Amino acid sequence: MSTHLLKSQRTPYVRNEEIQQNWILVDAENQTLGRLASLIAYRIQGKHRVDQSFHQTVGDFVVVINAGKISVTGNKMDQKIYYHHSRYPGGLRETTLADKMDRDPAFALETAVKRMLPKGPRGRKMALQLKIYAGAEHPHQAQKPTPVVLNENKQ
Template sequence: MAASSQAFSGNLKKALAGLRRINLDGLRWRVFDAKGQVLGRLSSQIATVLQGKDKPTYAPNRDDGDMCIVLNAKDISVTGRKMTHKFYRWHTGYVGNLKERSLKDQMEKDPTEVIHKAVLRMLPRNKLRDDRERKLRIFSGSEHPFNDRPLEPFVMPPRNVREMRPRARRALVRAQKKLEQGNTMVNTQRKKEGADPSSGEVKTTEVTA
């Protein structure tokens, strides 16, 4: 641990806090790369590993989860307009001191807290929650002090794109038919007026008085 600790330039005390309270015997060290990953999908996979739901021996009353190391938290991505429309709110305890911070400002201040809050809110609120939280280590960059551990990169499962709903599919088909009918009526009108449908030019006839 000494050699890897010297190479780590971050907050070493925070990175190693609480490790003595964890029984590391038999635990796997799973590494998640957050670069380019969607916040919600990544957090759900981390919460699954922390609870041990990916193991056949999973039981809700036991803490069989593995250690989770999340790298490149600053490169996480979100969908939609969450960067400016999602807010974190907390109260200081004084009257009228309700504070809020947007996701964009939180990413600039501490990107690791974004993933930490997302994962923590996906865990069950029971007595095992604190122990599972200690197994989560998040770093804003690619450096971490656990290079001497048997690390296992976690491969994100492929995203299952849901098929279009029947109601939306019917609406799309109706819109396409309506567009085709409109084009047919335009071509017919041009033929009646003596125009070439492909050229779009209308023939005009001179009227003499």
């Protein structure tokens, strides 16, 4: 059996020093929460790249603006419930999506994306590549994020 492989059959390996991570800018205004979160998680994991590998963090840095203007389908603003437990007896608290959006507009999108990332140290490192802001201003102009339309909302 021959061990010689064609160049196209070899698994690409990029050293950590050679990884080029881009900065992208996503406008979340009028975007559906779950659909946008899945596309952001896809970019953060680097699954859009040819040289993606499961043991490295090769995904892009994603800056999301206008997270406070995100939309959801149906009656999820009133019916979707987030649970939190204080670890004391009887300490289960529940909050609707509308209440969470009033207090922290970035919470829903950040939670949705983090839950779509892998669990463990690699997933926690990937979660640091996500920057979410409720308004249109962000402090990452120095990185020159490229505006990307991840999802055309057909309304």
